[in-house]
Amino acid sequence: MQTLPYVVVTNPHISQVYELYYKAFESLRRVQEVKTLKDNEKLCEKISQTLQEHLTVIPKLAMGVLECRDLMNPEDMDKFMNTILRSRISRRVIAEQHLSLTETFNSPWHFPDSTTPETEFVGEVFLKCNAKExxxxxxxxxxxxxxxxxxPEALLPDIKLEGHLEATFPYILSHLEYIIGELLRNSIQAVVEKNGKKSSASKKPPPIEITICEAPQHVIIRVSDQGGGIPRDILPYLWAFSKGPRSNQRLENLHQVPKMAATSQEVRVDEIAPEPLGSPRTHLHSDSSLTSLSSRPPNLRLGMGLPLSRVYAEYWxxxxxxxxxxxxxxxxxxQISKLGNKNEQLTTRASMDAV
Structure with a gap:
């Protein structure tokens, strides 16, 4: 962030993000070496507090880059966003994995038998993640x-699944839930708005077809809809954070979103919010983990879902x-690479300095 133009860093939203990271660094570097379980408890408290404080980072970054879109080259701004988000993911993965492993150590099923469901987890990593489920x-x-x-009377498309429905692979479940959730949200919204929202419409809308294909090194999930496609004026900016014909509307919508977690967005729109997305195991620190789909209304477009999803997919x-x-x-x-075959796509210092 220190390599950005001064006028960009002084933007109120980006400046607040900078202060959050500076505060976190100053706080964590003063934590003494962990030698006992009590020391670890203090470290976990500090990590949990920091994770909560940083739930505001993504919407603030998004608002900042939109407000500064004319002060910096759009390609450089997108490169900055991809770099900082990938770096953010790596930090939160480490932090949440430590919290999860500590929780496992302190739980009654620390030494489970082979039939205990929790044996399918190593921290946050779900060893038998099933794409169909x-x-x-x-x-x-x-x-x-x-x-x-x-x-309640809206005509929603069916979701049809086909392919290798029994395929399982190790993955961080909430990362996959976020990406799939955003793709399905976009498809359902497009189909509903193209075919009419009420039961008075002529017929049931065409289904969304999901195909799962398993290969030795990866799994591919195809989401296919008949929602009319992406408008031509939007297509060039599909993966951009800072530019596009709807930038002003996106900025206005982002003001209604106070928090997002690293992948699954912890947005709460009380009047329409459903129950959080279920998962095979609920952690004690679920507020800071990546366990729920965003619960903002479908018509609240943020322009963040696809570029964020690509960052998360490419990270693994x-x-x-x-x-x-x-x-x-x-x-x-x-395309999902099965964990264990490749390393995370970490951001090197050289590429960060090149921003």
Whole structure:
């Protein structure tokens, strides 16, 4: 952040993010070496407090880059956002993994037998993540949110699953839930708005088709909808954080979003918020972990879902690509590298200095 132009760093939102990171560094560097369980408890308290304080970082960064979009080259701004978000993910993964492993150590099932469900977890890593189950859970959560936003009589598309439905792989579950949730949110919203929101519409909208393909090194999830595709004026800015024809509306909407966690957004819009997305295990520190889909209304466009999802996919050596047929629909391809085959895509100091 210190390499940004001075006029950008003095933006109130970006300045607040800088102060948060500076405070966190000053706080954590004063933590004494952990030698006892009591020392570890103090460290965990400090980590949990810091995670909570930093839930405001993503919306503040997003508002800052939108307000500074004319003060810096858009490509440089997007590179800065990708760099800082990837770095943020790596820190939160380490922090939450430590909290989760500590929780496991202190729990009654610290030495479980082979039938205990918790043996499927190593900290935050779910060893038997099943794409079919994640899609079904995310689909129900997103549908509940759409019904709350569009009304109980809204005609929602079915979600059809096919392919390798039994495929499992180790992954951090909440990262996958966020990406799948955002893709399904976009598809359901597009289909509903293209085909009409009420039961008086002529017929049930076409389904969203999910195909799961397992290969030895990776799993591919295709999300295919018939929601009319991406408008031509939006397409060039699909992965951009700072530019686009709807920048002013996105900035206005972001003011309504106080917090986002590192991947799963912890947004609360009380009048329509559904129950948090379920997962095989709920942690004691769930407020700071990445366990729930964003519960903002579908029509509150932030312009963050796709670029954030791509950052999270690429962090674990995966990819996210979209192919749009204007007037027909969109195919999204999420490739997930099975953990253990590749390292995280960490940001090197050299690439950070090059921003």
């Amino acid at each position: 994640v899609v079904e859970r995310c689909g129900e959560a997103v549908k509940a949110l759409a019904r709350a936003a569009y009304g 050596a995966g990819t996210l690509e979209l192919h749009s047929l204007e007037g027909y629909g969109v195919d999204a391809f999420l």
